[in-house]
Amino acid sequence: MEAVLGLLVISAGVSHGLVTSCDAIQNGSQCYGALGGTVYLQLVTDATRYDALSFWKGSTGAKTGILKMRMDKWVIRDTPIKDRVHFFINNGTFRLNNTRRNDSGEYLLEKHESDGRSSGIRGLQLFIEVTYPSSPTAPVSSPQLSSECQSHGEMRVSCSSEGDGPQYSWTLNGQTLNDTDAPPYNMTNTITLKKGLSGDLTCTVRNNINSDTVSRRISHCPGNLLFNLLC
Structure with a gap:
């Protein structure tokens, strides 16, 4: 395997x-x-x-x-x-x-x-x-968004950032994404949006040193088509 x-x-x-x-x-x-x-x-x-x-x-x-x-x-x-x-x-x-x-x-x-x-x-x-948590020492960098449409119209979006211990949060049109729109652990850097969702998507990344935000206007994905939406 x-x-x-x-x-x-x-x-x-x-x-x-x-x-x-x-x-x-x-x-x-x-x-x-x-x-x-x-x-x-x-x-x-x-x-x-x-x-x-x-x-x-x-x-x-x-x-x-x-x-x-x-x-x-x-x-x-x-x-x-x-x-x-x-x-x-x-x-x-x-x-x-x-x-x-x-x-x-x-x-x-x-x-x-x-x-x-x-x-x-x-x-x-x-x-x-066994994990021994440590305090972050490097600030997070400016996040970058990328997304891809899935075969049934969902949109898979990733938010990437450098730094120690980054934590992520997401909003769509100013509203925090909940577990009906995205996985329940939406502190992750990848989410899957349900078919038909569109608007202003914002990813915020933070650690105990700093935070930064990136936003993009997204359109809903057509069904039964797979392609890259954002670069």
């Missing part, structure tokens, strides 16, 4: 230590979490698009089922991690709280289209590590 490094963002958590998020949409993504923290794994952009989803840990020969979804109804399997997980169906994000060392390992996802056909099995590797 070809390894693909997933998006990793670390920020100060509220009650469970560090919060990390990983873009695990590509097969072979490598995701990292802090021991005792919370991990968000974006498995798909919109789970309602699929007739069924299955998510499990371990190889296909010795797997432990975690999540089953069918017809917009999802169920967490009765496993030792049952009380520590949640699934956001609208944006396809899986959350794991109070991470433990044995949460590390291979996880697999199988999707079924509306006609019942399997679109294949996709894997990711999760690594839970």
